[in-house]
Amino acid sequence: MDQIDERAGAAASDAERGGEGAAPLRPASARYAGGAGPGGREGLHRIAPNNRFARVGFGFSDLAPGRWACLQFGLAFEEGEEAALAVDAAAAGFDFLAADGSSLDLDHVPGLARSLLDPQVAWIPGPALLGADPFRIAFRVPDQASGVVVTLRSWRNTGAVTVADPVLRLGAPDHGPGPRRRPLGGEGLRFGYALAEEIALVLRGQIYAARADEHAARVRLVYRDRTGAEIAPPYANAVSVPGLGAVINLAARPQARRFTLTLRPPPGAASVELDFSVWEDAEDPPEAELIGLPELALEDAFRLESLCDDDLLDAPAFLTRLADRLGLPGGVPGSWIARSSAGAAPILARARALREGPDRSARIEGDNVVLSLAGLPDWTLPAAPDWREDPFRSVAWRLAYQSLAWLLPLAALPGTAMRAQSIAASWSRANPWGQPADGLSLHPAALAPRSDVFASLVADGDEPARVEIAAEAARHGFALAEIVGQNTLARALHGIQAAAALLALARALPDFAFAPHWDSLARDSLAHGFDALLPEGGDFAEAAPVRRLDLVSHGQAIAAALGESEPGPTIRRRVEAALPGLAGLLDPGGRLPPFGDAPAGLDHAGWIARLSARDRNLVAERDAAPVPDGRTAGLVALRHDGMERGWGHFALTYAAQSPHGHRDCTSFTFATGSRRWIVEGGGAEGVEVGPARHHLLSPRAHNVAIADGVEPMAGSGLLTARVALDGAEALRLATTVHGPDHDHVRLFLVLDDLSGMAVIDRFRRPGGALAFEGRLHLPPEALVALSGPRRALAQQDGRRLDVVAVPLRGQAAGMDAAIGRNDRPHAMQGFSATGAGGLRPTPVLRYAFTGRDTVCGGVVLAADAEAEQRLLRLLADEEVRRLVEA
Secondary structure, eight states, X not given: OHHHHHHHHHHHHHHTOOXXXXXXXXXXXXEEETTOEEOSSTTEEEEOSOTTTOEEEEEEEOOOTTEEEEEEEEEEEOTTXXXXXXXXXXXXXXXXXXXXXXXXXXXXXXXXXXXXXXXXXXXXXXXXXXXXXXXXXXXXXXXXXXXXXXXXXXXXOSSOEEEEEEEEEEEEEOXXXXXXOEEOSTTOEEEEEEOSTTOOEEEEEEEEESSOEEEEEEEEEEEEOTXXXXXXXXXXXXXXXXXXXXXXXXXXXXXXXXXXXXXXXXTTOOEEEEEEEOOTTOSSOOOEEESSOOEEEEOGGGSHHHHHTTSOOXXXXXXXXXXXXXXXXXXXXXXXXXXXXXXXXXXXXXXXXXXHSSOOSEEEETTEEEEXXXXXXXXXXXXXXXXXXXXTOOHHHHHHHHTTTTHHHHHHSTTOHXXXXXXXXXXXXXXXXXXXXXXXXXXXXXXXXXXXXXXXXXXXSOHXXXXXXXXXXXXXXXXXXXXXXXXXXXXSHHHHHHHHHHHHHHHHOTTSTTXXXXXXXXXXXXXXXXXXXXXXXXXXXXXXXXXXXXXXXXXXXXXXXXXXXXXXXXXXXXXXXXXXXXXXXXXXXXXXXXXXXXXXXXXXXXXXXXXXXXXXXXXXXXXXXOOOGGGGTXXXXXXXXXXXXXXXXXXXXXXXXXXXXXXXXXXXXXXXXXXXXXXXXXXXXXXXXXXXXXXXXXXXXXXOEEETTBOOOSBOEEEEEXXXXXXXXXXXXXEOTTOTTOEEEEEEXXXXXXXXXXXXXXXXEEEEEEEXXXXXXXXXXXXXXXXXXXXXXXXXTTEEEEEEEEEEXXXXXXXXXXXXXXXXXXXXXXXXXXXXXXXXXXXXXEEEXXXXXXXXXXXEEEXXXXXXXXXXXXXXXXXXXXXXXX
């Protein structure tokens, strides 16, 4: 245990180092629970291995809203920790506080992820994935927050964890847009939902006001019958106010106050409308807003858990119990599914077809069904599967298998529709709710597409199988409605998929009592989901180009399904506006820049062509007009087609990064002479756990700079200048990813003919020695040789690329190359993704600079001596120097 104290204490000493202007905030006190306690000296804290329960909480006050902040602390695990390679060995929870100390239930904090246990969370890896430096977590301080309680808790650790001297540093104001706010002033906010059999809806949310007020806001209720006519008040749980109708007061005392509205409809009600606003007659109405979207659920008796109880019900028995709970005769479930719709087109399957082309995941060979899933070898489906199969020990394969998406191409083959229905019914019988054959079948990545499949297979056919499929479709609808109503996945593609599948189920079962409610819930979720992920301004929330294209594909499929009913037209407009910008990112070889998660084997140009309108060629249009920056937010791409030299392409990402995604802000790729020279480490899709995934997500797998040996964190980048020079273009970025102690600027100079480029970093940290290193990843087939401490040569296919280190302020500190170094899991280097869940060795070139207070330097990449000299002259130009020093 003494060694733990020594390591934690050493890390804590490192945490005290910091630049001027980044004075640390310290917690007022520590609170322990579940077996955590003091660590033997002031500032040391021990967290016992008591999953979720052992925890220590630290309170910080005097936060500065709208700034990026950095929490750092020393961290040490016991020797022999079994979770040494876990990416989530421990957890850090964040509870942000308003000025009066009330908790803010925020739906999005940049740098953190939503959680059920804590409002926001960041994961702490095991000791084998950590270096000796203090652990750091960066986040943007919410606009409404003036304090935060940070809870460090046990998660997967099997031994005690020691935490030393946590401090919080505040950086400069974030110049980018903050998370969306939902003010209740002016027109307010409106929501509308269809009701199910006059069952009560429970709506939960939180209201925040700049000052505490007992009458901060109100919600006006209007119930309507099936014809749309208003049902006059009084309503349960509401008061009638002259001129307004039925109203519920929403207090903001304290400032951030959660509320629960039980909306019990009057007889004959088929829908309800809610109008959130401030009181019009208030003399000094407070600045009130909704914190996040309200959560919506059916009353407890009609929640899935309550309906199933502890019984292992098959799908038809589930419907029988539902009818009994409603007090309906036993024959009612049959009438619910008697007129199932054979025309309920699968929405998610259409999005997959846009992405990959025709679905060939299943085929018939003799009497066998052969599956080809997740890029793994073919596998023959057993005659009687038990639905626990895992032939390749692959999470990706299991998700694809449990999704049953492969049943759709199987059902489309001649004479196999009934066989597909029989297999679907087999899955239903083997998976009673509460005891799945494979727990991964409940993951949204499997649940949503499987619901889409059940919606498609509900059609005339073998009667017993059809009844089972329709009943299973209804049960899946209950599960999806609860996921969609909770808004947990609202800012993720999984949330869009869940809502789209719920819409498909509502259409497949038009006579089902809950179908109208599902339809309205799905539409509302899709509208808000696209508001968050693809707003009118075109600023994608997702950083990765392939994920942006995934979102556009789902948007097109959903818009087609909705037709002219909202939010279909709104989604269609956004998709049509965003697609040309994505097409403009393609390199002449037909690939999108491989930033973020970029699955291998996708034909990006073909994908975009399938998305394109019939009378337009968006791939060709990228040459006809410049790509509007607003449509490719956080990304820049330049290209050149040359008859003699060959094509060239440069791409850059400066999108905001989170702790759970790729740390690739300011990374770039470069191709010249029709050869890709500077590449990316590749996507982490299919790499579920361990050092491989940790490496691919880390900055070490990307072409970024690392200051003082400390890896970049969550943060944002801002394109501050884009200047046309003599035969070149300059792009200047300012970032927050290196924390409050380092002022960072990265400058790119790209020659117009893309025969060469330069990348320059400038770091400032007053008060002492300063150093940084940059990384360049080359393709596995490239050969790299060092000819000195400041020069390297790369070769492939008879072409060459010279790399020259250029110090502008400070001194060059050498250059080295690594291929496949993995002696320390936390510092792996020289690897890229194989596309099949593994890693392959690849050359990575590292260059370093050192100095005091300010260090500035970088590398010139040139295909020939002329390009090198042109770039060196540009770096000596006064205008370029001003860009670097500004």
